[in-house]
Amino acid sequence: MDRTLIEAARSGDEEAFASIARGSADRLFAVAHRILRDVGRAEDAVQQTLITAWRELPDLREVDRFEAWIHRILVHACYAEAKRARRWSVNVRVLPVDGPATPDTTLSVATRDALDRGFRRLPPDQRSVFVLHHYLGWPLSEIAETLGIPLGTVKSRLHYATTSLRAALEADDRIDTRTSRERMA
């Protein structure tokens, strides 16, 4: 991210912030969607993130930490959105495009469904660690620093998330196997 833009936005330059927002919005949305698994909620979380970031940018002391800082805001916006009873939606979703941007043919529908179901059962704090690690590829230490939580907590959340999702996949495999046997019988 361009330091000059961040410094200008921090000083109240709205155009500079708009440039930052345009450059960050897709990535933020992609992360929010992976955590929330809902287009509308992810959009709301990103909007909230951008507004909070704008408002609080003067408090950002280390410009180089902008990426981590805005992702931290995003994760907290996702937490808030996840627990929020939906009432007002902050944007118009005429025809939400909830499908895959690039269809993945290497995972079966059953595997995706099993992961979807398993993931939706995870609490938001486990989801966020899982997504930051597996989607953004962040090392656990960076996640801990970004979210402001101990490394042990990150490891624990990732462990629980992984265990739950593996269990969901394995349960799905057992059902598939049993169904196949019943069909054969």
Added chain:
Amino acid sequence: MTENDFDRTARLWLEDGPAELSDRVLQAALDEIHVTKQRRAWWPARRFRQMNTPIRIAVAAAAVVLIALVGVNLMGRNGGGVGGPPASPTASPTTAPPSASPTPAPTVAQGSAPSSLQPGTYVAADPFLVQVTFTVPAGWEGNIGGPFLVNLDRPDGKGQVSFSISPALYADPCQADRLQTQQPGPAVADLATALANLPGLQATTPTDVTLGGYQGKQLTLTAPASGSGCTPGPDGYALWQLPLGAVNNLTPGGSDRVWILDVNGQRLVIDSQVPPSQTAAEVQGVLDSIRLAPLSPSLSPSTSAGVSPSASPSGS
């Protein structure tokens, strides 16, 4: 499945999904940023600032004047707040509604994201176009979503009150892909009639109400229990959209009480989801506490943009 297999599967699964934010959503955020003041570095981040003691005392003086003026009007007309029993239709013209006191505004709220509210009395105004005073118990949150929306609710969905300005109605709440091409006229009655006639919803006949000196209409809207087949999906039935893009939804099977008031030429819509019985009294308390006033010139954004740093709540 080995650990590597699982990691690979997880990565493939996570890559599978939308990765572009729509321009419309981004633009709505930028529009809202345009009316959101960037706080100074030494200010605490609060959207709704609960008044600390010194401010509360200072504000109380102004609020007493304001509430006293509104209170006289309430007692003289219907004896209750917004949620109180509707006044019987009156043929007598309403006298001029109370004007805002020239005292400095107890404006304590600005911004857009919901934040928790400590129990107490708040004033929402700049950038919202009407000054709204309300009292909330513990467990509520709220935000000013720009000039056109103030929303208060319980995060568990068991209580909600919102204030809207300039709503544009959807042609069909169940198929929220387009707004009505012919929006209601500017009168309170125009909007009330149009809401009552929204397709697919049950509506009571709009009745006259006078609240705090402001005349208006009240009706209740009820959505079918099932939202299946509707394009809004889990959000429910879309009632109206505000100029910055916020959409008010009515959950399937839910009912909303709606008041439409003329606040010195500003058409204000107060909307409250009919709550479950366990929170009905709480919601009613919030509704009863509502006091309204038009924004006076002295409350323009340039002069009332929050409290001064020295007076801002400390320790937050």
